[in-house]
Amino acid sequence: MSNESQEIERFDVVVIGAGLAGLTAARELEAQGITDILILEARDRIGGRVEGADVGTRVLQRGAEFTGAFHQDLAELTAELGMVAVPLPRHPGSTVRISHGERFEETSPFADDPEASAQLEAVFDRLGEMVESVTPDAPWDAPRAREWDDELFSSWVERTATRPEVRERVLLDLPVDAEQISLLTILWWISKYGSLRGMDTFNLRFVEGTSEITKRIADRLSTEIRLSSPVRSIDRTGADAVIAYDGGRVAARRVILTPEPSIVSRIQMIPALPAGRVSLQERWLAYHSSKIYAVYERPFWRDNGLSGVAMGSLPAEFIMDVSLPDAEEGILCGRRPLSAGRWARTPGSDDLSFTELVGDQDKLKAAYVAQLVEYFGPEAAHPREVHYFDWIGDSWSAGCGSLHLPPGVLSTVGRHLREPIGPLHWAGADTGLVDALGGAVQSGRRAAREVVSALSGAEVPA
Ligand SMILES: Cc1cc2nc3c(=O)[nH]c(=O)nc-3n(C[C@H](O)[C@H](O)[C@H](O)COP(=O)(O)OP(=O)(O)OC[C@H]3O[C@@H](n4cnc5c(N)ncnc54)[C@H](O)[C@@H]3O)c2cc1C
Numbered sequence: 001m002s003n004e005s006q007e008i009e010r011f012d013v014v015v016i017g018a019g020l021a022g023l024t025a026a027r028e029l030e031a032q033g034i035t036d037i038l039i040l041e042a043r044d045r046i047g048g049r050v051e052g053a054d055v056g057t058r059v060l061q062r063g064a065e066f067t068g069a070f071h072q073d074l075a076e077l078t079a080e081l082g083m084v085a086v087p088l089p090r091h092p093g094s095t096v097r098i099s100h101g102e103r104f105e106e107t108s109p110f111a112d113d114p115e116a117s118a119q120l121e122a123v124f125d126r127l128g129e130m131v132e133s134v135t136p137d138a139p140w141d142a143p144r145a146r147e148w149d150d151e152l153f154s155s156w157v158e159r160t161a162t163r164p165e166v167r168e169r170v171l172l173d174l175p176v177d178a179e180q181i182s183l184l185t186i187l188w189w190i191s192k193y194g195s196l197r198g199m200d201t202f203n204l205r206f207v208e209g210t211s212e213i214t215k216r217i218a219d220r221l222s223t224e225i226r227l228s229s230p231v232r233s234i235d236r237t238g239a240d241a242v243i244a245y246d247g248g249r250v251a252a253r254r255v256i257l258t259p260e261p262s263i264v265s266r267i268q269m270i271p272a273l274p275a276g277r278v279s280l281q282e283r284w285l286a287y288h289s290s291k292i293y294a295v296y297e298r299p300f301w302r303d304n305g306l307s308g309v310a311m312g313s314l315p316a317e318f319i320m321d322v323s324l325p326d327a328e329e330g331i332l333c334g335r336r337p338l339s340a341g342r343w344a345r346t347p348g349s350d351d352l353s354f355t356e357l358v359g360d361q362d363k364l365k366a367a368y369v370a371q372l373v374e375y376f377g378p379e380a381a382h383p384r385e386v387h388y389f390d391w392i393g394d395s396w397s398a399g400c401g402s403l404h405l406p407p408g409v410l411s412t413v414g415r416h417l418r419e420p421i422g423p424l425h426w427a428g429a430d431t432g433l434v435d436a437l438g439g440a441v442q443s444g445r446r447a448a449r450e451v452v453s454a455l456s457g458a459e460v461p462a
Helices: 020-031 072-080 114-131 145-150 153-160 164-173 183-193 211-220 275-283 300-304 361-376 410-416 436-455
Strands: 009-016 037-040 052-054 059-061 085-087 094-099 102-106 204-206 224-226 231-235 241-245 248-257 268-270 290-296 306-312 318-321 330-335 385-390 424-426
Touching: 009 020, 009 241, 009 436, 020 037, 020 211, 020 436, 037 248, 059 290, 072 211, 072 436, 094 164, 094 361, 114 153, 114 164, 114 183, 145 183, 145 410, 153 164, 153 183, 164 306, 183 410, 248 436, 275 410, 290 361, 300 306, 300 330, 300 361, 306 330, 306 361, 330 361, 361 385, 424 436
Parallel strands: 009 037, 009 248, 037 224, 094 306, 231 268, 248 424
Antiparallel strands: 052 059, 085 204, 094 102, 231 241, 241 248, 290 330, 290 385, 306 318, 318 330
8 A cells, every 4th residue: 555545544445326236235245244335425415316306295206216026136125125116007008109190099009000010029029039149247248249239229120120100119118219229239238127118027116215225225324425525536556446536535445336337437547447448438328318297186097098108209208107006196207208319399389309398397398298188188288296307417327227338339348347447346237137226236236245255355256
């Protein structure tokens, strides 16, 4: 250790980020007997992309909310915390789809159009066949990884389905920007997510709200969490890593980094990270997402045989019924398109653009409600409450859970995603073997195990 680092506070482990992955890593380390830990968090709160918003009438989730049985590590963790996930309302009824100005009510995709339905099935069958050779932990080892990584997902969809409405439906089911990411990336995401169909596997949520998970973990930690402490640089030239943050410097034998790869690239690394890791971070695309809730006196759409699910290449591109069990009121939750590229038109206006609407609370809410009317009829015009949460411009995160890598990245430098570099260990949802919340927990546990092994001099487990 240099003289300089002897004078600064020293920890066995510094965890960067107090999101679900970072908090889980600290919890796991404590459970393994390592207690000399510090968590540095850039924001003035814990939770990262898990955040509750008290809107006066209720607490809504600005970020992550839904889960499924495939989020196994999360289920184990929440059981330890005394929380139980309950099924989302899945009311029988038709899905509304608006395509090229036409409105359809369908009990299954393209129920009245056998040719389109067969094309859609063929697309998903083909994706299903390909995904069998792609593993969540090493997609770059798939026999056809390079070939699949060379093609944009949008061009593959174009080649596979001739009907434009079928292509549109595939993209609405998968919340990704198909014109930016490679076919291999979408296969990798499907392998982590476990389903080809939109929200199919996300069928649970926590009554107390997801934000209660991070709160309960933090409440049970003895580790100090320093808020408003963005890490600016990590110097690993000495025996210990020296971490500079807004508030000082600390030294650590091991560092667990949980921000997304694109966000990590803002931290100065001394010496520079290996070229493969740098390239991965620099080319990792991420899109800020959103959530928009509309609360009604009652779930009136059910009276009309509608399930509450609606979709279209529109400002509200996907909507679902998230009404609370046994409550009288009805709640619809939706999202705007991820990027300007997916933006088609704005109902009830003179075609406002992505940049005019996104982030503008009043305009977006008005356009959203106008579109709910198109989806569900005139009763949708009078919600009791509308709440719009947009993550656009968020400084400390840039992703919603789905993975975005352009062609030629995953197959070449993807393997640097989890590989420790000296004292640096990587956690965070993107590094998990399932996606999103489940991946955050799984990766936090895995990174903690790596650190325990490293500190005890044992082999780092796979
Ligand atoms: C709108 C939205 C809806 C979503 N819905 C769902 C859902 O329904 N289900 C689901 O499973 N997932 C969902 N997700 C994804 C889910 O929220 C994330 O996958 C998960 O919360 C990621 O946790 P994490 O700990 O890996 O990362 P993060 O939560 O991003 O935590 C990383 C932490 O690092 C901090 N940080 C960043 N840079 C620095 C720095 N330099 N120094 C110090 N700290 C730093 C950040 O502030 C953050 O707190 C959603 C995300 C969004 C945005």
